[in-house]
Amino acid sequence: MSSTSSAPGKVYLFGEHAVVYGEPAVPCAIERRATVTVSERGDDRLRVSSSDLSLDGFTVEYAGSDGGKPDVDVPTPLIEAAMGYVDAAVEQARDAAGRPDAGFDVEIESDIPLGAGLGSSAAVVVAGIDAATRALGVELDAREVAERAYAVEHEVQEGQASRADTFCSAMGGAVRVEGGDCRTLDAPALPFVVGYDGTSHDTGALVSGVRGLREEYDFAADTVEAIGDLVRRGEEALADGDVEELGRLMDFNHGLLSALGVSARSLDTMVWAARDAGAQGAKLTGAGGGGCIVALDEDGDALTALGLTPGCERSFRAALATDGVRREDAS
Ligand SMILES: Nc1ncnc2c1ncn2[C@@H]1O[C@H](COP(=O)(O)OP(=O)(O)O)[C@@H](O)[C@H]1O
Numbered sequence: 485m486s487s488t489s490s491a492p493g494k495v496y497l498f499g500e501h502a503v504v505y506g507e508p509a510v511p512c513a514i515e516r517r518a519t520v521t522v523s524e525r526g527d528d529r530l531r532v533s534s535s536d537l538s539l540d541g542f543t544v545e546y547a548g549s550d551g552g553k554p555d556v557d558v559p560t561p562l563i564e565a566a567m568g569y570v571d572a573a574v575e576q577a578r579d580a581a582g583r584p585d586a587g588f589d590v591e592i593e594s595d596i597p598l599g600a601g602l603g604s605s606a607a608v609v610v611a612g613i614d615a616a617t618r619a620l621g622v623e624l625d626a627r628e629v630a631e632r633a634y635a636v637e638h639e640v641q642e643g644q645a646s647r648a649d650t651f652c653s654a655m656g657g658a659v660r661v662e663g664g665d666c667r668t669l670d671a672p673a674l675p676f677v678v679g680y681d682g683t684s685h686d687t688g689a690l691v692s693g694v695r696g697l698r699e700e701y702d703f704a705a706d707t708v709e710a711i712g713d714l715v716r717r718g719e720e721a722l723a724d725g726d727v728e729e730l731g732r733l734m735d736f737n738h739g740l741l742s743a744l745g746v747s748a749r750s751l752d753t754m755v756w757a758a759r760d761a762g763a764q765g766a767k768l769t770g771a772g773g774g775g776c777i778v779a780l781d782e783d784g785d786a787l788t789a790l791g792l793t794p795g796c797e798r799s800f801r802a803a804l805a806t807d808g809v810r811r812e813d814a815s
């Protein structure tokens with residue numbers, strides 16, 4: 485049987501990094517999706533092709549969980565990075581269906597820039613688990629897909645992950661995550677604009693950096709707590725639909741993330757370009773180190789300004805995605 489599922493990427497309104505240490509965060513799903521098609525094979529091998537990695541995509545085929553040598557058509561480090569998430573997602577599906585030896589053909593198509601703070605890893609894993617379990621005839625509810633996808637991010641990011649990205653991608657809309665407490669929120673449609681510098685990061689490495697800083701310096705531990713306080717204020721502003729206040733808090737959040745060492749010159753440049761053009765607020769989104777910023781831009785001037793900013797490779801509006809993981813095939 486063949487199954488296709490898609491899941492959205494996300495921007496963080498508030499709270500990335502601090503959420504790893506139990507503070508609350510509010511990510512919002514956006515209309516940029518990863519689509520994964522999975523077919524069961526007659527053997528225990530795994531064949532993965534992806535049309536949205538750097539280079540021109542890749543295909544890899546290798547033996548199942550006993551780890552045969554991959555036969556790849558592009559350089560290995562890229563594949564290793566990519567296969568960490570896909571491999572672990574397939575393992576979750578095998579476990580959920582009680583089929584440890586199931587083999588699959590997996591095809592990934594994604595319009596979420598990779599490693600840029602928009603949650604491509606979570607979207608690929610959420611859509612992958614959903615499609616692979618359905619290919620084995622098992623239907624999981626979105627919360628279970630989210631929990632299994634979290635286990636994958638936790639494993640691949642070397643024991644350092646929150647449930648925020650995966651819960652948001654599975655459920656869609658705006659969500660609030662604080663440790664194991666994951667809820668969906670009623671949120672107004674916000675005028676998100678994204679600026680992307682064209683670079684990518686490794687989330688695991690950036691999270692490790694913040695962890696080290698937090699252990700070594702009291703100011704960093706205090707900064708993580710301050711982000712939590714700010715998120716609680718942000719929740720009130722969100723409930724009131726107060727875009728001015730949300731923007732102000734996003735600006736503060738960016739400053740606190742800078743203090744944790746996860747901003748970059750390109751991100752600061754895009755943040756200031758958006759603010760100078762009249763954005764209500766702007767901050768980096770996701771792990772940082774390069775990648776994307778998100779701004780609130782009611783009149784569209786920040787979108788125009790980002791398009792003219794050297795170092796901003798792409799800018800686009802990002803509508804809130806109300807659907808989380810969803811089935812894309814009829815059978
Ligand atoms: N289209 C894709 N095909 C295969 N793997 C992907 C794809 N998109 C993302 N990934 C996986 O997700 C990783 C990026 O995740 P991460 O570093 O958490 O950044 P982000 O989640 O912000 O995009 C990639 O290195 C790759 O392993």
Ligand SMILES: C[C@@](O)(CCOP(=O)(O)O)CC(=O)O
Nearest residue numbers: 500501601603645646770771
């Ligand atoms: C930094 C962090 O809070 C978010 C990472 O998001 P992304 O992978 O950069 O899209 C890590 C996490 O919550 O697991």
Ligand SMILES: [Mg+2]
Nearest residue numbers: 603605606687
């Ligand atoms: Mg990620």
